[in-house]
Structure formats: structure tokens, C-alpha cells
Amino acid sequence: MSDREPPRRRVPGPARPERPEGGNAPRRRPGPGARPARRPASPPPSAAAGRPAGPRSLRLGSPRPRLRMISLALTLVLIAFVVRLLQVQAVDASAYAAKAAQNRYVDYVLAAERGEITDRSGVALATSVDAYTITADPTLFTRKQLKIDDGPEQAAALLAPILGVDQAGLVKKLRPANKNLRYVVLANRQTPQVWKQIKDLKSALNTKASTDPTTVNVVAGVLAVPTTKRVYPNGDLAAGILGWVNADGKGGGGVEQQLNKDLTGKDGKVRYAQSGGLQVPTAGSTETPAVPGADVELTIDRDIQWAAQNAIAEQVKKSKADRGYVIVQDTRTGEILAMANAPGFDPNDLSQASAASLGNAAVQDAYEPGSTAKVMTMAAVLQENAATPLTHVVVPNRLHRGDRLFQDDVDHATWNLTLNGVLAKSSNIGTIEAAGQLGKTQPEANQVLYSYLRKFGIGSYSGLNFPGETKGILAPADKWSTSQQYTIPFGQGMSLNALQAASVYSTVANGGVRVEPTLVRGTKGPDGRFTPAATPKKTRVISAKTAKTLAQMLESVVDDEQGTGGKAAIPGYRVAGKTGTANRVDPATGKYKGYTSSFAGFAPADNPRITVYCAIQNATSGSYFGGQICGPIYKQVMEFALKTLQVPPTGAKAANLPVTFTP
16 A cells, blocks of 8 residues: 555546456546546446435536636736836836826926115115015915815905905915816015014814814915015105016016116026925925126216206296206216206006106107207307307398298397397397308208207217107208298207207307216116227217307306396306296197206306206296296206215306397
8 A cells, every 4th residue: 555646536427337357458537637537328227226316416626727727817907007017117208207207397487686776876766676576386276175165256355455466366376277277366565564474374274173063274375486676765866767576576667677687687587396385305405596687877866866856846846847857067077967857757566657657758858949959040040150149130020031920029129139138138030130141042051940940969969879769850951941941940840859958058168069968878788897898989970179169158058137047046156047938739740839947057167967858748827938937946956966976166257248239
């Protein structure tokens, strides 16, 4: 028995036929691979009779086919997993990584600090302070995140009063059409106090939610990005020059717009991982630093600007005028020391500004200058040797030319004036007669006068490249109408802006050389290096001799008792100036209505340093004559400027050229 296999337990089954006697065939054992014996159709009678009947037994099938099927199925499943794993980790790895990063990482702009704008002494006129751009992650306001349906509405109701924005607009931002949007701006450049209010609100809701399960912190997804906000420390001082910065941080007017590219600098960028609206410190971040904008130094003197602005604002209010402007210019360099407008505006709060007061009317308004333009006619007459200051000019009460009858501002008997007297008494008729001497014919005289007007800068841009600047209107001489050829010599029928008018007098004061006006002295980059502005263009308009003679003639306007500018006299100084009272074109109707009152001049007359020009539009209370309402402004501003710049009197005596002659 030890050499044989242990007996196997068999399932009862049908009787196996006996092996034939004497047979030597080996005995076959049934097994999993054995072929079952063929069962006889019916049991032998002897067997049926000799054995008792019993239950029919079942034989189990082979498990190998089932095992093969299971193994095959598992193999296919594993192959599918392997293929997918290869696709995720190898084939599409970069795409999935980018998608994961998109959901995990947040990018925001590091706003570059805007450069300062200063006056010529480095005093800040426009600067930037710390502020916050309030942002949000819209995915943190969904039902999935907050477990409520009206999360954006509740958050907007809390935030709108703090941010001062429309509640419906906030809801739209917090529930965007793009469900994957992770970053929206709720409000730009808010003060630190606003962000503190929001942080306090978030903290209060968190505290309440920790004790009250029904409370939801609906503003948890509100974030803040540090940035800067533009402020103007001096309020409305020089607002017309400076302009303002809009909600997007771009210059909206004035120098802020003109030099926006230099002032803005280059924004940086920060990228960090976030979870639940909070930065994950351990996940790291990348940062591209912002490059600050350049500082801009203007030619403006803050103190002189203040004096000019106060003076014109008071007179505009007193005269109940539409507006007024004052220009103060360095006669030697062309630098603008002040450019004041009234009414003005506060760039810190544009909501209180009227549309009419925005901008810089001193360079944007075009108007007919009136008698202050006579200095250009006299310059042409003297330069062309058509007359001298002592030339006799007989001035009747009326003068018929072309299709019109001309008169002076007052009725008078025939005046016997010198050319100097024509300028001193501001005679329109005398100016027409003098201009007629510029050519053998009227068309020739027109062409000569036109050439001088152009050289003085009329009909051309000043060179400032200031936003919205007008070049005025001066038609070519061959296009002058019958009336224009007689009105243009005394300043009607053409137009200019206040800066152009001031530049005319600075040209005379500078010995006949026109220097393009400048408003910017230079810029200082982030490295601290100062870059001076380009040297302004210079043009010889009249000779130094003609300019000196004109200065003496302009003194008669102020000093002579017959002159029209006595209110501009400054004790101790020699003053050269000219009054102007012109018919004014109403911008609303295009017809003449009211007057443009003006005064222009420089001092000291014999060694000029400063030019001051004043104009007031449509004075409706009190006098409207330029000498009466602008002469005092000239005196007030000129006195202040002379003291500020410490310009002493020359001590020389005036020329006192004669005004009249005895026939």
C-alpha cells in the first residue's frame, strides 16, 4: 500500500464494465482530462436486478475554462488601466498639468507705481499712495461651495455700500457666464480703509459661523491686490495742466495723458497657489517685479501758479464771466511758470466737476484776441520800415473801407496821433491806416501782415503737444474777405489761444526771437537719472532793434495818462503791456455775443524777465474793458512773480515816447 497512491474518494456513479479477462491493457483512471465512459443505453438486467434503485448522481464540470475566462477579463481590465495611466502620465501629462495649474494657481498684475509730477522745485503736484484693487474668485460663491443658492446676491448686498458700486453689477461679476472663471475685479484702487472694512466683515462672519451653523461667510472669496491710487495734494491747483487718471490707471487729460507712457512704467506679475481663496504659503510663488514710472518735472512754479489761479478765479466770479485764463512765461527760456484756468476742477473728485471746466481752456479755447494782437501789426510796420513810432497818423471818427464803416471804441473828434499814440490809445482806425502801408496795394499789404502773423506762431500749434490744444484760425491772405483784410490788423477775424497770445509778447520781450513754449523741464527715471527735455525751437521773428522799439511803445500804454493800461502799472518797475477788448463769438450760437477782455505784457520793460497774459470771456457784471478787469490781474500776478523770482527793478527811466502831435 505504501507504493500506491492513497485511495481517492469517488462519487457514486453507474457501474463500470469489467475489464476483459486475460487482457493486459492498463487500467485507466478517471481524471479531469479523462474521457467519460460511454454509458449503455440501458443497464444490464442482471445489474438492475442485483442492485437496489437510488438517486441519480451529477458529475461536476472542469473549472479550467472558467478560470481562463476570468484571467482574460482581468488581463483586459489591467491593460485598460495601464493604457489610461500611460495616457495621463505620458501622452497628455502636460495638458493635465496645465489644467490643474489653471485651477490651482492664481495670476494677478503687480501695478507699477506711477511716477510723480512735480513743479520746478520738486514739490509734488501729483503722486501715488497705497491702495487695493478688490477682487473675487467667482467659484467660491457657488452653491457647491457655500451650500446656498443666493451667495452672490448676499455678498453683493454687503459689498456694494462699502465699495460704492452698483449691487446688480456685483452680482453679475460674482455669477459670471463662464463657470470656470477664477478672477474678477470688483473695484479698482480702493483706499486701505475700504479693504479694512471688508476684512472686518469677513472676520465677523467667520466668528459668527463658528458658533452658528446656519451662518455662511458669503464674502470669504473676496480678495485684495495691493496697488496705488493717484492723488493731487494741492487739490485743484494746476488741475488743467495735470489732468487726471481714470479708473483703469491711465491718464485721462493733461500731462497725465500726454506723458502717460513715461509715468506708467511697466507692470509686474505674481503667480501663487491658492486654496479656498487663500494663498498656500508652502506651494511657492513666482514674481516678476514691476518697474516704476518716471517722475516728470514741470516748468511750473507752484507759488506763482497759486497766485495766478486765485487772481483769475476771483475776477471771473466778480465779473460773472464764463471763464478766464492767466499765462505766466519766462521770456528768455519760453518756460511756462503758470497756466491758470477758472473755473477749475479737483482731479481728486471728478464727480463734482462740470464738463465745461474739465480740460485746459488756456490752450483749448480759440477766440478772437482783439487789440492785444495789434502789437504784431506794429511789429510788421516797424520791421518793414513802413513807419516809425513818431510817424504822424491822423485818425478820424469813422473810416470807410471796403463795405464797412470802422470806428474806435469811443466816439471822438479827429485825433492827431503818433504811431506810438495809435498803440497807446488802441485805435482801430489808426491801426488799419498803419497796416495799409505794408504794401503798394491792399493784397500786398495783406500778404506781408499774414507772413508776420505766421512767424509769431498764429495758426500753428505752440509746440507743447498738449492734449486738445487748438492752433487757432488764420486763413491765408488771399482768402481774407473784404472785412477781414481790415479787421485782422486789430485782432478780429482770426483766432488764437491764450498760450499763443502770451508767446507773442514773450517774443517781443526776448529781443524778437520766438522760443517755443515748454511745460516739461525733464524726467527722472527709476534709476534716479535726470533727463532734460529737448531744447525748444527758436525762430527770429523781428530784429532786436524792432523789439526794443516795440517795448518802448508798449510802455506808453501803461505809463502815459492817455494810455489804456494804467491799472497795470507797478510802482518801481517799467512795465510794457497792451489792453484788448474784442467782440466775442458765442460757441453755442456761432454769433457775436459779449466780449473777450484781455491784457498782455512783460516786465521789466527794458530788461524783460516775465510775461503775463490774462483773458476773461463774457464778463456780464461791471466793466468788460480789458484794461479795467484784466489790467489789475496782470499787476497782481506780475508783482507776485517778480518778488518770487527776485527780479529787481532796473532803475532806468522810461523812454516816454510822444502819443500825439501838433499839426
